[in-house]
Amino acid sequence: MAIQLKIDDRTYSVDADPDTPLLWILRDYLNLTGTKFGCGVAQCGTCTVLMDGSAIRSCVTPLSSIGNAEITTIQNQTDPLLKKVQEAWIDNDVIQCGYCQPGQIMNAVGLLKSNPHPSEEEIINAMDGNICRCGTYNRIKAAILAVSQGE
Ligand code: FES
Ligand code: FES
Numbered sequence: 001m002a003i004q005l006k007i008d009d010r011t012y013s014v015d016a017d018p019d020t021p022l023l024w025i026l027r028d029y030l031n032l033t034g035t036k037f038g039c040g041v042a043q044c045g046t047c048t049v050l051m052d053g054s055a056i057r058s059c060v061t062p063l064s065s066i067g068n069a070e071i072t073t074i075q076n077q078t079d080p081l082l083k084k085v086q087e088a089w090i091d092n093d094v095i096q097c098g099y100c101q102p103g104q105i106m107n108a109v110g111l112l113k114s115n116p117h118p119s120e121e122e123i124i125n126a127m128d129g130n131i132c133r134c135g136t137y138n139r140i141k142a143a144i145l146a147v148s149q150g151e
Contacts, residue, residue: 055110
């Protein structure tokens with residue numbers, strides 16, 4: 001049975017097993033490949049998207065649990081905070097290989113939606129589970145601080 005999903009200001013109809021993880025729906029069913037696959041078991045944060053504004057790991061979020069929630073991905077063109085964070089990422093030259101960065105950015109947006117002015121410690125705690133093999137952590141922290149301070 002087809003399920004309706006609200007993703008990045010569009011409504012999609014998806015005919016998939018209700019147990020299918022959202023990450024698979026995004027990438028394999030809808031070709032929204034901006035969201036990346038890392039570990040597949042909620043350990044790396046690469047697949048992070050927002051569900052009603054809160055960061056979730058799409059690799060372990062089944063289709064059946066989404067209901068009417070709004071999903072926001074790195075490909076969203078209209079979220080003003082996402083745009084600000086992306087600009088701060090560029091200004092702070094955060095990205096190296098880039099693979100983890102969609103998840104890093106979405107986790108940062110989730111943090112800033114719930115806490116617009118996080119302390120350095122709050123940033124470190126919130127970003128702790130998002131792994132970057134290139135070690136861009138300090139620049140990520142600087143970019144988030146810049147957004148929180150309105151720079
Ligand atoms: S791919 Fe989802 S947390 Fe690693
Ligand atoms: S930028 Fe390469 S894994 Fe993070």
